Amino acid sequence: MPETSFLNFTIEAGVATLTLNRPDVFNSVNKPLALALQQYLRECQQNPEVRAVLLTGxxxxxxxxxxLAEITGPDSxxxxxxxxxxxxPIVQLIRELDKPVVAAxxxxxxxxxANLxxxxxxxxxxxxxxxxQAFSKIGLIPDSGGTYFxxxxxxxxxxxxxxFTGDKVSAQEAxxxxMIYKAFPDESFDTEVAALVSKLAAMPTKGLAYTKQLLNTTFGNDLTQQLRAEADYQLRAGHTTDYREGVSAFMEKRKPTFTGQ
Structure with a gap:
């Protein structure tokens, strides 16, 4: 794994946290940070202990x-x-990761x-x-999947x-x-984020992964194709350990204990 102080990586209680750590330059991305983020996202995919991923700064x-300092020199x-x-590669890894990824x-x-x-x-x-969407302010086009998402x-x-305008959008406006799911008060932000990712990490991981894969294809499929895909993934979900646990817990009127299998 890459060694860099630019990105902090921890795994705790099923949650992998990737924290961008270049506060002096507002966590702007340079080559070491980008490559470290790619490697740690691959680790999140491969590590069965990881059941949810949190990206923050x-x-x-x-x-x-x-x-911009990285791309303005004579040999840049x-x-x-x-x-x-x-x-x-970062965008592809996020979308292909078989676990929920939360941006805080x-x-x-x-x-x-913004687009990451x-x-x-x-x-x-x-x-x-x-x-x-600051790209127009320096004559560039939105990248990193911006024109897609x-x-x-x-x-x-x-x-x-x-x-076009590069106007600033507040969290509430977003x-x-x-554009985004929720905005939390600054003073309770960390608590709310921790509760969200902990909830996701305790859920049926494979079922969430299948849902994510269906969402990845929904805008490219017609209704018939998407219905077929749903039937296929429902078949897979129905053979998971977590499905059996969920049904048993429902019948026994208890809280399910999902393992991600």
Missing amino acids: TGKAFCAGQD PEVAEIVEKHYN VNGVAAGAG ALACDIVVAKESASFI LPRLIGLQRAAALM VQMG
Whole structure:
């Protein structure tokens, strides 16, 4: 595993927490951070102890996007190369991870930082946090899946306006337009996030993974295709240990104990 102080990684009670840790530059992403994030996401996929993943940041920001110092020197790589090698693999890993991924946006999420959050399954934020599609301010286009996820979340018209103007969206506004799930008061944010990821980690992990895979295909399938996919994944879910435990607990009027199997 990569050794870096730029990203803190812990596993506790089934929850893997990845904390971006470059607060002095608002957790902007450089090569070591991007590669470490890729490696730890792969670890989350492979480690059976991990049943939910939390992505968050330290300090005042969630993530300010790309560290521009890395791409402005005389020998710097092209922006497209950074996107292909650093950000695209992270987005793919988040979407392919067979466990729920929660983004806990603790502060400003700008540019690629905003879109990495939106690639996650569930996004929650501090009430004081904000989201900015900042690319147009420096003459670039939204990347890291932004043009894919944002229109699907809030519609083409709003997505275009936010991407063209680079206007700041408050956490409350993001909730209202369907961009994120919930905004929590700053003072209770950590408690609310911990409760959410703990709940997910205690749920039937394979069933959640199958649901995620169905959501990944829903906008590419017609109704008949999606119904067939639901039948296929329901068959798989019906053969899990957690399904048997859920039914037994319901019949016995007790709380189920899911193992993720």
